[in-house]
Amino acid sequence: MKMILHILAKDLRRHRWELMLFVLACAAWAWQTAEPFGLLWIRTREFAPILFLGLWFIVTVRVVQGESLVGDREFWMTRPYRWGRLIAAKALLLLLCLNLPLLIAQVILLHSAGIGLSWPLLPGLFFLQAEFAFFLTFPAAALAAVTESLVQWGLALAGILVFALMLSSLPWDKLPPGLEGGENICSVLGMAIIAPALAFVLAWQYARRRVWPARLVFAGALLVIPLIILLSSTPLIRSIAYPHPSAPAPFQLAIAENGEDPGRIYKRSENIAPGADISIPVIASPADPDASIDVDGFRVTLTGDNGWRWQSPWLNRSLKFSKDDPRGSIFFAMPEESANQMAHLHARASVEIAFGVYRLGPPHKVDTQADHFSLTSDAVCHWFHGTSDRFSFNGVDCAAPLHLPEIMEVRIDSATSTCPESPGEPPLPTGHSAAAAEHGTDLPDFDPDPVHKINLNFGAWIPPIPSAGAPDQNLQAKLCRGTPLTVRVGTPEGRRRATFDLGSIGTEKAIQEDPDGTIRF
Numbered sequence: 001m002k003m004i005l006h007i008l009a010k011d012l013r014r015h016r017w018e019l020m021l022f023v024l025a026c027a028a029w030a031w032q033t034a035e036p037f038g039l040l041w042i043r044t045r046e047f048a049p050i051l052f053l054g055l056w057f058i059v060t061v062r063v064v065q066g067e068s069l070v071g072d073r074e075f076w077m078t079r080p081y082r083w084g085r086l087i088a089a090k091a092l093l094l095l096l097c098l099n100l101p102l103l104i105a106q107v108i109l110l111h112s113a114g115i116g117l118s119w120p121l122l123p124g125l126f127f128l129q130a131e132f133a134f135f136l137t138f139p140a141a142a143l144a145a146v147t148e149s150l151v152q153w154g155l156a157l158a159g160i161l162v163f164a165l166m167l168s169s170l171p172w173d174k175l176p177p178g179l180e181g182g183e184n185i186c187s188v189l190g191m192a193i194i195a196p197a198l199a200f201v202l203a204w205q206y207a208r209r210r211v212w213p214a215r216l217v218f219a220g221a222l223l224v225i226p227l228i229i230l231l232s233s234t235p236l237i238r239s240i241a242y243p244h245p246s247a248p249a250p251f252q253l254a255i256a257e258n259g260e261d262p263g264r265i266y267k268r269s270e271n272i273a274p275g276a277d278i279s280i281p282v283i284a285s286p287a288d289p290d291a292s293i294d295v296d297g298f299r300v301t302l303t304g305d306n307g308w309r310w311q312s313p314w315l316n317r318s319l320k321f322s323k324d325d326p327r328g329s330i331f332f333a334m335p336e337e338s339a340n341q342m343a344h345l346h347a348r349a350s351v352e353i354a355f356g357v358y359r360l361g362p363p364h365k366v367d368t369q370a371d372h373f374s375l376t377s378d379a380v381c382h383w384f385h386g387t388s389d390r391f392s393f394n395g396v397d398c399a400a401p402l403h404l405p406e407i408m409e410v411r412i413d414s415a416t417s418t419c420p421e422s423p424g425e426p427p428l429p430t431g432h433s434a435a436a437a438e439h440g441t442d443l444p445d446f447d448p449d450p451v452h453k454i455n456l457n458f459g460a461w462i463p464p465i466p467s468a469g470a471p472d473q474n475l476q477a478k479l480c481r482g483t484p485l486t487v488r489v490g491t492p493e494g495r496r497r498a499t500f501d502l503g504s505i506g507t508e509k510a511i512q513e514d515p516d517g518t519i520r521f
Helices: 002-014 016-034 040-045 046-062 083-112 121-145 150-168 180-207 212-232 236-242 336-342
Strands: 251-255 267-272 276-286 291-303 310-311 319-322 327-334 348-360 364-366 372-374 382-385 393-399 407-413 431-441 451-454 487-502 507-510
Touching: 002 016, 002 083, 016 083, 046 121, 046 150, 083 121, 083 180, 121 150, 121 212, 150 212, 180 212, 180 236, 212 236, 212 507, 251 348, 251 487, 276 291, 276 319, 276 336, 291 327, 291 407, 310 431, 319 327, 319 431, 327 336, 327 348, 382 451
Parallel strands: 267 507
Antiparallel strands: 251 276, 267 276, 276 327, 291 310, 291 319, 291 348, 348 487, 364 487, 372 382, 382 393, 393 451, 407 431, 407 487
């Protein structure tokens, strides 16, 4: 331990200027994030975040290359250093000088957002430091271990960026799009391969200092990335992420009929590229009123007279269904020739859907009259008022620490709305509601800012309330001070697939687009 502290003290003296610059950059970033309108030139150019991350990498490289692991000009192996103690001292220095300032800055940002530091937040904050050490420090240190100088490290990084640019130019769009569940599985698989490879690079260089085997392993870790991308689009990964059990689906899906247009009607509009955009309105009926359905993607199969059949590829589309918001649209593109045939062949549709199921907890009421109020045990809100030369504005700012809830539904009712009547509009009728949903993760997000904003955008009232001033438009729901909220937080119950036979899709309704971009029916 004495030798580790000796090396640590030596490196603190040697790299004091880089470390001081990083601490100043971290403080500037935290101040800019907490006061986004304080320094306009920093906020506009995003100078502080770039400097903060750039110095993070520079400090990592300088510390690792302080005792160079490449070449034969260094004599550090003749010193009384054991390689295990040396790597431990380097890791301790990086944790103290990179993660500790970041941790302090994050605590300050939480406090400025009205979220006090508490014991339940500490594991999440430490986990976030582990994420930054794993995703930033670890790869940068591994690359520094196989390069001789900061310039060589920069050239190697430029080569990696060129490699990434070449990968992005490949025709990935020809592959079936990967869905969220499959991408999560492939990400874990990729990290399970890349992380041991990078750990080998570091351990090998400190223990053996034979650079070419380490460089080959590092290059092999890079080649894993395109393979993982290819794997995420395969049916095997999709079937693992979204199993297709024989049990009934937790919801039913049917075509939604519009009272203004009797019968089943699908919409068609011409695509910019050759082809046609088709939209089939659907309505979901969850078997459990407390269930929320989060659709990640789907595949549509159309059949018609004389054996006609057309099937779309898997499409990465996001749809949300719940008891209070059951309507949506199956939207896809198809060749124009097939769309022309479909209009005359009494087409029927079936759709295979990949989705996740969330279970909403019991509702609780939230009083919004106070200046500050809580949506959940962690998420807090406050009312703000601002003025400018021409107008004044009021609003609510809500935030949660470290990550948003996996699913949170916030609902308002027209009967309890405290918003003043809009000019020319009658009082809101009762029996209408509007909901805003937020989706997050169960672990802290990989983001230096631990404060995550909650967007309470409720959209239109359900059922719709036509505007008196513009009958072709529906009134939008608003949150005003004093309007009570009903909040429900949910937990995931897994992902799966299900196939629904929608039956006849009905007749076509063309959507025309004016030259100014306005869509009219």
